[in-house]
Amino acid sequence: MANHLLQVLGVEKPILSAPMAAAAGPELVAAVYNSGGYGVIPLWTKPAAEVAAGIAESRDLTDQNFAINLNLSFSYKDQLEACIDHGVHAVSLFWGNDPKAIARAKAGGLVVLMRVGCAEEARSAADAVPM
Numbered sequence: 001m002a003n004h005l006l007q008v009l010g011v012e013k014p015i016l017s018a019p020m021a022a023a024a025g026p027e028l029v030a031a032v033y034n035s036g037g038y039g040v041i042p043l044w045t046k047p048a049a050e051v052a053a054g055i056a057e058s059r060d061l062t063d064q065n066f067a068i069n070l071n072l073s074f075s076y077k078d079q080l081e082a083c084i085d086h087g088v089h090a091v092s093l094f095w096g097n098d099p100k101a102i103a104r105a106k107a108g109g110l111v112v113l114m115r116v117g118c119a120e121e122a123r124s125a126a127d128a129v130p131m
């Protein structure tokens with residue numbers, strides 16, 4: 001399982017940084033991905049143009065894979081399109097359950113890390129993209 005996770009994320013260590021809006025900035029996240037872990041950058045409080053800027057800033061700090069954390073309880077569609085347009089490795093989605101968001105992200109070529117709170121949400125997330 002850990003090996004599969006490492007392959008999907010493309011990192012050396014099965015450690016992900018916890019996204020924390022306003023508390024986990026680029027320097028903290030960069031320390032994780034530059035140590036072999038996987039950085040998850042909360043940019044859901046920013047408009048789409050600033051999401052693009054955050055992606056560029058992160059790429060200045062690392063050539064490793066990372067995810068952008070988006071909040072499904074807020075307006076996220078333009079932010080998701082910015083992630084797709086800029087070819088980020090993954091999105092990390094939380095506070096909601098929207099199979100269309102997962103399907104759009106997967107169709108755009110992104111890995112999807114979905115935060116779920118119960119088995120039903122996990123099934124719904126897994127069913128969002130036909131195998």
Ligand SMILES: Cc1cc2nc3c(=O)[nH]c(=O)nc-3n(C[C@H](O)[C@H](O)[C@H](O)COP(=O)(O)O)c2cc1C
Pocket residue numbers: 018019020021023042069093094115
């Ligand atoms: C101050 C604070 C801010 C957080 N902000 C986010 C966020 O923006 N996005 C998110 O997906 N999770 C957020 N979380 C949840 C954390 O990423 C993490 O999943 C949670 O704290 C559970 O980890 P723990 O069991 O190690 O405490 C936040 C948590 C804290 C404490």
